[in-house]
Amino acid sequence: MGIKVENLSYSYSGNRKGKPALENVSLEIAKGEFVVISGAAGAGKSTLIKHFNGILHPENGRVTVDGLETRTREVRRKVGMLFQHSQNQLFEETVYRELAFGPSNFGIRGEELDKRVHEALSLVHLDAGILDRSPFSLSGGEKRRVALAGILALRPTYLVLDEPTAGLDPESRAKLLGRLQNIHQKRVGIVVVSHNLEEVLPFAQKVISMDEGRIVFTGSPDEYLRAGYSPVPPLARLMKELNKKGADLREDIFTAEEALKELQKLRQEKPERDREKSEKGAAETEAQDNA
Amino acid sequence: MPETAFNYVYGDSLLHRLDPRTKLAAVMCLSILVFREESFAGMGLLIAFFLLLTWISGVRLSFLLRSVRPLLFFIFFIFCFQLFATKGTPIIPLPVLPPSYEGLRLGTLLALRFGLLLLYAALLTASTLPSQITNGIERLLRPLPLRRLGVTSFDLATMMSLSIRFLPSFLENAATIRAAQLSRGLDLRHDLRRGTTAIAVPLIRRSILSAEEVTEAMESRCYQGQCRTSLHELRMQKLDWTALLGLGVFSLFFLLL
Numbered sequence: 001m002g003i004k005v006e007n008l009s010y011s012y013s014g015n016r017k018g019k020p021a022l023e024n025v026s027l028e029i030a031k032g033e034f035v036v037i038s039g040a041a042g043a044g045k046s047t048l049i050k051h052f053n054g055i056l057h058p059e060n061g062r063v064t065v066d067g068l069e070t071r072t073r074e075v076r077r078k079v080g081m082l083f084q085h086s087q088n089q090l091f092e093e094t095v096y097r098e099l100a101f102g103p104s105n106f107g108i109r110g111e112e113l114d115k116r117v118h119e120a121l122s123l124v125h126l127d128a129g130i131l132d133r134s135p136f137s138l139s140g141g142e143k144r145r146v147a148l149a150g151i152l153a154l155r156p157t158y159l160v161l162d163e164p165t166a167g168l169d170p171e172s173r174a175k176l177l178g179r180l181q182n183i184h185q186k187r188v189g190i191v192v193v194s195h196n197l198e199e200v201l202p203f204a205q206k207v208i209s210m211d212e213g214r215i216v217f218t219g220s221p222d223e224y225l226r227a228g229y230s231p232v233p234p235l236a237r238l239m240k241e242l243n244k245k246g247a248d249l250r251e252d253i254f255t256a257e258e259a260l261k262e263l264q265k266l267r268q269e270k271p272e273r274d275r276e277k278s279e280k281g282a283a284e285t286e287a288q289d290n291a
Numbered sequence: 292m293p294e295t296a297f298n299y300v301y302g303d304s305l306l307h308r309l310d311p312r313t314k315l316a317a318v319m320c321l322s323i324l325v326f327r328e329e330s331f332a333g334m335g336l337l338i339a340f341f342l343l344l345t346w347i348s349g350v351r352l353s354f355l356l357r358s359v360r361p362l363l364f365f366i367f368f369i370f371c372f373q374l375f376a377t378k379g380t381p382i383i384p385l386p387v388l389p390p391s392y393e394g395l396r397l398g399t400l401l402a403l404r405f406g407l408l409l410l411y412a413a414l415l416t417a418s419t420l421p422s423q424i425t426n427g428i429e430r431l432l433r434p435l436p437l438r439r440l441g442v443t444s445f446d447l448a449t450m451m452s453l454s455i456r457f458l459p460s461f462l463e464n465a466a467t468i469r470a471a472q473l474s475r476g477l478d479l480r481h482d483l484r485r486g487t488t489a490i491a492v493p494l495i496r497r498s499i500l501s502a503e504e505v506t507e508a509m510e511s512r513c514y515q516g517q518c519r520t521s522l523h524e525l526r527m528q529k530l531d532w533t534a535l536l537g538l539g540v541f542s543l544f545f546l547l548l
């Protein structure tokens with residue numbers, strides 16, 4: 001089960017001949033897995049995820065979700081998809097109707113619908129007071145949360161997000177990622193497309209890296225770091241730099257807490273004179289900055 | 292980009308090199324001729340003239356014909372309307388709305404007329420860059436006292452080129468919003484009315500917002516529509532005057548015949 005992509009190729013009609021947007025892509029995303037898809041602009045990430053819920057159909061190859069062909073409507077419900085600039089998709093008169101749009105398209109009515117709306121709203125930490133407001137009267141950040149809630153109201157088995165943190169301030173980014181983690185704990189599979197690896201890597205169970213329409217790497221975040229791909233998250237880079245100067249620290253570090261634990265090891269080791277001490281100070285301030 | 296209706300085709304033919312004003316004047320003049328023409332012989336001559344110009348331009352005929360395709364249904368409708376609604380000698384004696392010979396004649400003429408108008412227009416856009424067409428229209432309108440109405444020919448030209456420039460991004464937005472709503476389970480075949488709202492509302496909103504953004508960006512760079520200069524000032528060449536003269540003779544000859 002899960003999302004299964006086999007030998008998928010796709011090219012946009014009329015695009016430069018001989019250069020497909022996706023070339024022979026195969027991958028598998030298990031139920032409840034947290035996957036990060038990375039890659040440079042134009043690598044084909046958006047094209048790939050549009051195949052997950054049948055917005056695009058394979059030119060060659062096969063895509064199935066829990067064994068279902070993506071042409072079936074059920075797949076649209078199973079795979080919740082939040083595109084970039086999701087704030088632009090709002091259109092209803094009230095936030096309530098906006099959230100009800102998805103489920104009601106699948107024939108859900110009455111009390112069940114009401115329950116879904118409130119459930120989705122609480123998943124994005126919005127107040128019930130917002131339900132009667134017009135979506136257009138909200139701030140950009142709130143609009144995005146409403147858009148995300150609109151997808152969550154479908155109770156998807158997989159949640160796919162294209163650049164969800166783009167254009168958000170650092171605090172909202174952290175909050176959004178926290179929410180995604182909560183949703184993941186409810187056994188929803190999460191696929192995030194992101195340029196900003198350092199912020200999503202801590203949550204990821206699997207990293208897929210793309211380049212020019214092909215998959216160039218699949219593996220765990222640790223393997224990703226060890227394989228020496230760039231970009232490297234700042235804390236991991238810090239550990240690497242310290243190791244170069246003679247420390248012996250783990251390099252697969254993503255969070256400030258982990259970093260702190262590692263750095264305290266330094267303190268326990270016999271202080272190797274002033275040189276390292278001053279480095280430690282610098283390292284800790286940087287760790288705090290990143291936290 | 293797929294080749295679509297009324298696109299520019301890169302080239303260096305005689306037609307491509309003409310001043311846009313010459314071509315605009317020619318299209319207007321030919322349109323009048325097309326609309327006045329009542330005989331099949333005259334229509335034939337205008338079609339022959341169109342084919343001649345197409346040959347000169349080096350644009351593939353099939354490309355120009357593609358511009359007519361979106362309106363084919365409309366043209367067919369007009370043809371049928373004339374065929375059945377014109378009173379005259381019936382071709383087949385039906386009790387209601389018999390097709391008549393007069394209707395057939397009228398319908399064919401009208402269909403040819405619309406088709407030919409579109410084809411001449413397609414030839415203009417195929418051989419002239421959109422910016423050049425705008426430029427040409429601006430120069431042609433400049434002598435008119437539009438200022439009294441609160442706009443200038445420069446404003447009109449800017450509006451035209453902006454609309455042309457916005458079309459691709461409009462289509463892109465439409466595709467994105469459609470994909471987003473489909474992802475939320477919108478079923479266009481099932482509920483067309485709701486589908487239209489779900490796509491049109493965000494699309495129009497988005498378009499107005501981006502229009503506002505462009506306005507602000509232009510104003511902050513001191514756009515004014517009173518008098519604008521152009522990087523490529525249009526200049527009529529000997530070729531243009533020759534072409535206009537030729538066209539004049541052709542029209543006169545045509546009208547007198």
Ligand SMILES: Nc1ncnc2c1ncn2[C@@H]1O[C@H](COP(=O)(O)OP(=O)(O)OP(=O)(O)O)[C@@H](O)[C@H]1O
Nearest residue numbers: 012013015021039040041042043044045046047048
């Ligand atoms: N609608 C389209 N029509 C034609 N070509 C397209 C279209 N959308 C994308 N492409 C092309 O397909 C390739 C992959 O695009 P895609 O949007 O999947 O990249 P991406 O990895 O999502 O990039 P980004 O990080 O910039 O969003 C690019 O070369 C792009 O030019």
Ligand SMILES: [Mg+2]
Nearest residue numbers: 045046047162
């Ligand atoms: Mg993309």
